[in-house]
Amino acid sequence: NYGLDELRFIQPVYVNDTIYVKLTAKSKQDKQAKEDEIPSGIVKWDVEVLNQNDEQVAQATILTLVAKK
Template identity: 40%
Template sequence: MIRSQWYEDYELGASRDSFGRTITETDIVMHAGQTGDFYPHHMDAEWCKQQDFGQRIAHGTLIFSVAVGMTATEMNPEAFSYGYDRLRFVKPVFIGDTIKVRVTVHEKKDHPKRSGFGIVSERCEVFNQHGATVLVCDHLLMVRKRAV
């Protein structure tokens, strides 16, 4: 869906929730192949049985990537991604866990160098099927202001 939303249209506290997405062994194997991260915490089931979590965990970067994709439901031609801040992997995600994402507009400010733009910060919170927070980050959007 394409929907123009100007800087002035973003409301603090406005939020949206994604559908769920179950993380599979294939997701982990594919991510390891794409990134070269074959760390045993992700790949070695027998070794993981001897560790604190007792099972393989998904790469934090996999969960971040999937979560970002889950929030990309609308195209706003007046905005683009300016980056991510405060990325934290709060709890592990295991094979078979289902994640959901909540995005909440939590800050707006003028762009320091480009008067025709503002920065909108969206807090992205990723939850597992038990409602536990597994990842948090802030997505910064550079958004065009309405012409005055």
């Protein structure tokens, strides 16, 4: 995980709720590698958190650092 942005709780989550997360790749960006670093990039993800009733309870954007092939 490279960072968490724009986290918003839309509804409360209660004890015994079941939640799950949907991730959607939003964008990717090359990261300039220094001489001794592995080439990598940053992927920005939309995160949607839903409860057992399929109601959205939170949303966020996360950034992940991934190695390039």
